[in-house]
Amino acid sequence: MRSRPAARRTLDPIEPAASTAPIGPRTEPLMRIASPFIGLESIVAEHVPLARHTWFKLGGPARYFITPRSVEQLQDAVRRCVDFNIPIYVLGLGANLLVADEGVNAAVFRLSDDCFRVARFDGVRVEVGAGVDMQKLLLRTARSGLAGLECMAGIPGTVGGAIRMNAGTRDRWMDRVVSEITVCEPAGLRSIAGADLPWGYRSSGLSDRSVVVEAVLALQPGDTADMRREIEERLLVDARVFVASFDRPNIRYRIVEKREPREQLLRFIRDEHPNEAGIVYCLARNTVDDATMP
Numbered sequence: 001m002r003s004r005p006a007a008r009r010t011l012d013p014i015e016p017a018a019s020t021a022p023i024g025p026r027t028e029p030l031m032r033i034a035s036p037f038i039g040l041e042s043i044v045a046e047h048v049p050l051a052r053h054t055w056f057k058l059g060g061p062a063r064y065f066i067t068p069r070s071v072e073q074l075q076d077a078v079r080r081c082v083d084f085n086i087p088i089y090v091l092g093l094g095a096n097l098l099v100a101d102e103g104v105n106a107a108v109f110r111l112s113d114d115c116f117r118v119a120r121f122d123g124v125r126v127e128v129g130a131g132v133d134m135q136k137l138l139l140r141t142a143r144s145g146l147a148g149l150e151c152m153a154g155i156p157g158t159v160g161g162a163i164r165m166n167a168g169t170r171d172r173w174m175d176r177v178v179s180e181i182t183v184c185e186p187a188g189l190r191s192i193a194g195a196d197l198p199w200g201y202r203s204s205g206l207s208d209r210s211v212v213v214e215a216v217l218a219l220q221p222g223d224t225a226d227m228r229r230e231i232e233e234r235l236l237v238d239a240r241v242f243v244a245s246f247d248r249p250n251i252r253y254r255i256v257e258k259r260e261p262r263e264q265l266l267r268f269i270r271d272e273h274p275n276e277a278g279i280v281y282c283l284a285r286n287t288v289d290d291a292t293m294p
């Protein structure tokens, strides 16, 4: 049985601002007419609906939506936010966030540029950017015969979000494989050994002021066939959770058995839930078809 997702978070401010504080520089009132992000316009968009960027497709606009194209730009933008008293939030895939319809009067950072989505393999050591999609990383490590991330099968999100949330199953979490992380903080970049983080259930103990930029994962040699079996089994459990969550009075559903072949699962969804097929089928397809190893 998979662990249930942790309680959904709202976007956490990294630099909390007093709710009534205007956005603007702390020391020079005349600067208020100036944009805080002069020179960074190419990576800063304004009033961007977050529904486009969250897993649940919910959420109003972000005052500033920042997609840095380098670590230096990330640092620069974070510094400007601090200087201009703009609260900072980080968004992964938004799989563990609920964003309010009224939006966020803040800077929302997303590490979706290619420079944050790189994975370098060196034996059992994997250096990976925080913006990497966890399901893609899982499949790549498993295909390369590297074990340790199977517990992440079917858990949507980025590497940064998974580390921040210490995501995983009931008994295996990210903390087991994180050897080191690099975080961007208002004071600059900092490396932290995984062993020095106060990991807990669905928590890395990371400060709200820390943006995870990249991580070093320490994996182990593993058998690809075994890993494939475990991953597929976990994906089917996820599919069961999705289907079972359609708990409406006029919907008949049954719990899909853990080892039920995926063809049977998909037939069940198509044939027995024709009215709900849009959502359920789409979720099942993402987890069962798209993410299953060929």
Ligand SMILES: Cc1cc2nc3c(=O)[nH]c(=O)nc-3n(C[C@H](O)[C@H](O)[C@H](O)COP(=O)(O)OP(=O)(O)OC[C@H]3O[C@@H](n4cnc5c(N)ncnc54)[C@H](O)[C@@H]3O)c2cc1C
Pocket: 002, 003, 004, 005, 006, 009, 011, 012, 055, 089, 090, 091, 092, 093, 094, 095, 096, 097, 111, 130, 131, 154, 155, 156, 157, 158, 159, 160, 161, 162, 163, 164, 165, 166, 167, 168, 169, 202, 210, 211, 212, 213
């Ligand atoms: C269908 C479904 C099933 C799920 N099952 C599980 C499960 O079995 N186990 C489990 O643990 N979780 C589960 N989750 C929750 C979610 O998938 C995980 O928490 C995931 O790790 C979130 O990653 P994300 O990139 O989407 O983070 P987001 O949801 O975008 O953010 C989550 C938190 O991490 C912070 N964050 C994101 N990126 C960074 C970064 N680079 N640096 C610093 N902070 C960052 C955000 O500010 C926020 O506080 C499930 C969610 C769904 C929708």
